[in-house]
Amino acid sequence: MLQTQTQLFMAFLRIGLFGFGGGPSMIPLVHQEVVKRHAWMDDEAFADVLAIGNTLPGPIATKMAGYIGYRVGGSLGALNAVIAVIGPIIIAMIALLGLYARHGDQRWVQGMGQGVVPVVMVMMAKLTWDFFTKSRASLGWLVTLVMGAIAGGLIYWLDVHPGLVIGAILIAALLRPESQQATSETNK
Template identity: 70%
Template sequence: MTSPSGKPLLLPLFWAFLRIGLLGFGGGPSMIPLIQQEVVKRHGWMDEDAFGDVLAIANTLPGPIATKMPGFIGYRVAGVSGCVIAVVAVIVPMIVAMIAMLGVFSRYRDIAWIQGMSQGVIPVVMVMMIQLTMDFWNKSRLSLGWWVSLAMATVAGGVIYWLGVHPGWVIGGLLVTALLTPPRASRQEASR
């Protein structure tokens, strides 16, 4: 497949997801901001709304998000070969790094700088997750308003943390509710 300019997309797709696989410390959730950076901001393969939809649907499906999102995005960008390229580019660095790092950690786990290195990644991942949360909060606030966004976040947090409901069920319930709710008339249509 090629882009509208005639440039092949498989190589940029491979490099984008290879970077994500190499830099995605902390597992799938920490990769989400990296995926957003590459797919939305750097390459423009989808906009923020489409990315939010992909993230919501990926959270409702079983399996690791670190392979679901690259698989769908790769398919959307370059078809079946794009799906395969994106998933392979993301998982190969993880597999190689996991084998190498587990060997190093098991051999040198008592050395202070090894322990510090593994704990030093945590604040970086935390900042990335806060940035992603703020981006989604702003998007929600602009489309739904402050109060509705705050109410939905509070209810979802309560259901997930206090009742122990899996986040996929909460997201799935919201998606079903949105599909079954009739669309509201816009202000222009209501004034006619």
């Protein structure tokens, strides 16, 4: 129990320390810790948590930390993971806003934020590729590309909130009738 709580705290502390750029940049770090390093869940479960987390209000990093912490270590694990992920953020915000208030006109201060952007871009691209590969394996090329194009069109061109798009897909999946083959296999 103590070992699990320690692992949870350290995993989400690393995410909180290195998740520059906010929630979206933390998602690949959460994936690395939760799926690859500790194997607390597989890619499919992680994608489900991410999808459902995106449909709910609030920061994605704290929602994921709370759920994963609860799943791995119960109520104490949820509290532990949330504190670990937000602690460094709170301390960094206080320190950086103080620094910015004093030295905001300095080039080196302005360059700090700009220097992180390419790294976050690469992290998000890798996560996107991983999700594309998983989607292609389960749905096929055509369905993956069509769903991606429709979702992209709704989100970027029609300005539909991503949570609504994900929610609609989840509802459609829940309401989809089972195929005859799946029904006949479960009846055997």
